[in-house]
Amino acid sequence: MRILHVDSNSAYLSWTAADLLEKGYPLDIRTVPSAIAEDPDNRHGIILAKSIPAKAYKIGTGESLFEARQRCPGLLVFPPDYDLYLACSDAMYDILYQYSPLIQRYSVDECFVDFSACEERFGPAEEAAVEIKNRIRDELGFTVNIGVGPNKLLAKMAGELSKPDKVHTLLDRRELEEKLWPLPVGELFMVGRASVRKLEKINIRTIGDLARADRALLRSLLKSHGQLIWEYANGIDCDRVIPNGEILQKGLSNSMTLPADVLSRLEAEQYLLSLTDRVAGRLRRQGCKASLVGVSVKAASFLRYTHQIRLPFFTDDTTTIYRYVCRLFEECWKGEPVRQLGVRLSEFVRADEFQLSVFDFEKLPEDEALNRVVDQIRARFGQTAIYRGTFANTDLKPLEGGVNDGNYMMMGGYKL
DNA sequence: CCAAATTACTTCGCACGG
DNA sequence: CTGCCCGTGCGAAGTAAT
Secondary structure, three states: OOEEEEEEOOHHHHHHHHHHHHOOOOOOHHHOOEEEEOOHHHOOOEEEEEOHHHHOOOOOOOOEHHHHHHHOOOOEEEOOOHHHHHHHHHHHHHHHHOOOOOEEEEEOOEEEEEOHHHHHHHOOHHHHHHHHHHHHHHHHOOOEEEEEEOOHHHHHHHHOOOOOOOEEEOOOHHHHHHHHOOOEHHHOOOOOHHHHHHHHHOOOOEHHHHHOOOHHHHHHHHHHHHHHHHHHHOOOOOOOOOOHHHOOOOEEEEEEEEEEEEOOHHHHHHHHHHHHHHHHHHHHHOOEEEEEEEEEEEEOOOOEEEEEEEEEEEEOOHHHHHHHHHHHHHHHOOOOOEEEEEEEEEEEEEHHHOOOOOOOOOOOHHHHHHHHHHHHHHHHHOOOOOOOHHHOOOOOOOOOOOOOOOOOOOOOOOOO
């Protein structure tokens, strides 16, 4: 097995930089302290990506723009452009596809490429990786890191070793012990904040410590997750590269931070309708129906809670789903000011395999026709071409939540 | 008035039925 | 009838990733 992991270096920022240059902007924002963040006036002030010079100011992804500006007053900030990112992602994918048809688009800026059957035609993976990296840089105007390994995990970890514009390998045990084991354990994929804290308590600080640790002890501390990260630390991973077409979507959700805290149920319901409209539209586009509906609420205090219901039938109808969304919100809302709302759908069946239940009184043919027509109008004339009357004469957007929806899945199948 | 959005998977507590 | 144990299924919360 030969797997490549291709990762665009600070993707949002690089892509914005390349786009700005193409439009005649006089400065390459990659060369100065800069960042991508949404509008803080709408309470979206969070760093989504930063340049390498900005990193020198200890500016981190996920940090508030407010904090970042305190440490780096001259920070240049640009808004994200999700359509652009999707186009860049597609362009990168098109180049990769010239080498192998077996590609898993893992996120907008990351792909796994199964190169096992390609070495005959294109030479050793390490050399092909250099060629691919250079082609993307020269033809598309942004740099990538490529990791080469015998499986997905090691390819991904190899790609992280040093940046930007680099190819790294983690091909055998020797390389694993030399390059990976000395790193802090938190650098390992799937070892997050919570796991680091627990591992510290038993004196595990590096990936090597974890690799040599007692599996039974890890199991008792971290359950199945302990087994997983122990295997990762030892370079063990049997997950296949799965083309995105073969991955079945498990759930869909849309959520939004509200422009101002919402205090009344009626006001919340406006946003919930907007969110439901959008997520149900996505569900129909996938050709699926769902039987689990959930809402999530984040209070102004940042306390978060969720509530869900299992429907005794499958549906893709906006109005039907909205009825349950309202019920769920009413049942779980504690009455305090609301900062963020979300709507989630899961437990899908394919709509074409769908069998009408004898007890299914919910699905009315008129509703089905209505949804279909609304979807078609939006597909042809844009997402704002048609919307519900409740949104007329408000400054509320009829379809809220979410970024651009590419034809890839975020996470999916990283585990056996 | 600092703290996004989306998805996947695990764990834990609880209710239910026998 | 009550207490208890156990498996199961569900929902909420937690963890992780980009």
